Amino acid sequence: MVVAKNKFSLKRFSIAGAVAFATATLGLAISEVRSQGNLVSIDGSSTVYPIQEGIAEEFQKDNRGYRVTVGVSGSGGGFEKFCRGETDISNASRPIKDSEAQRCAQNGIEFVELEVAFDGITVVVNPENNWVDTMTVEQLETIWEPDAQGNVTRWSDVNSSWPNVEMSLYGPGADSGTFDYFTEVIVGEEGASRGDYTASEDDNVLVTGVERDRNALAYFGYAYYVENQDTLKAVGIDNGNGAVKPNQETIESGKYAPLSRPLFVYVKKSAMEKPQVEAYVEYFLSADNITPIVNEIGYVPLSRRGYLNQKAKIR
Known part of the structure; x- marks a missing residue:
């Protein structure tokens, strides 16, 4: 195996590593974090995971009061959790399917689709x-x-x-x-x-x-x-x-x-009422924050105007 070279090395991006990182980063049970109202919960695509992981690390350094967990269930597994209302944000390496969107609608989950990079x-x-x-x-x-x-x-x-x-x-x-x-x-x-x-x-x-x-x-x-x-x-x-x-x-x-292909992030509209989710999404969609991470990981970032257009969807 190749020894990890990049700051945002993919070698640690295994499912077990994700769980271990989330546990170490939180330092307390998820239920306890939820009670403090400072958690941003993310799950979904293993392809988008490195981007979210890199952003989450930098965001938490700059926002000590907030915590971010990033899981890896695959695009389909992530949408299952998202449409059950278990997560704030879902990573996907393909657009949401009609059946998944219908499941979200049945559960009262409204969302915004964002393009974040190309693969x-x-x-x-x-x-x-x-x-x-x-x-x-x-x-x-x-x-x-x-x-x-x-x-x-x-x-x-x-x-x-x-x-x-x-x-x-x-x-x-x-x-x-x-x-x-x-x-x-x-x-x-x-x-x-x-x-x-x-x-x-x-x-x-x-x-x-x-x-x-x-x-x-x-x-x-x-x-x-x-x-x-x-x-x-x-x-x-x-x-x-x-x-x-x-x-x-x-x-x-x-x-x-x-x-x-494009890579996507789906944000639950109601989650944007939480200050930690609003702050995280704003941070995530800043070209100054996301472009260096996307480049270092090896994907292709959107243009600065492209990220501004995605931010406009949220606003």
């Missing part, structure tokens, strides 16, 4: 893989479509010139917005995927799997590749216009298609 879902292999530098969208579909289960199990099943060895596949779980987005744009139907792969909402599990296996392939958010690029190899994606590898320029311009 490029990155397909990676082990650096010792010397036969794959690029893949077409069609080849990815061949690997990940439901019919591939039990049928496409070796690299040579995808391309006859590739080795006749077993593939080891890693990817997000079904509660992940990355899973939803990837299956929709690659397979053509959201949620349609083979099931015989190692799935986890913790992207560090996927990173570790590929690092340790010459025959592995995985997909996850770009920031997790950036943090581990010394031990992973990004695959260029060819959508018919030539292979393109993910980087900040190709993600921002949309050249890295179809795997470029």
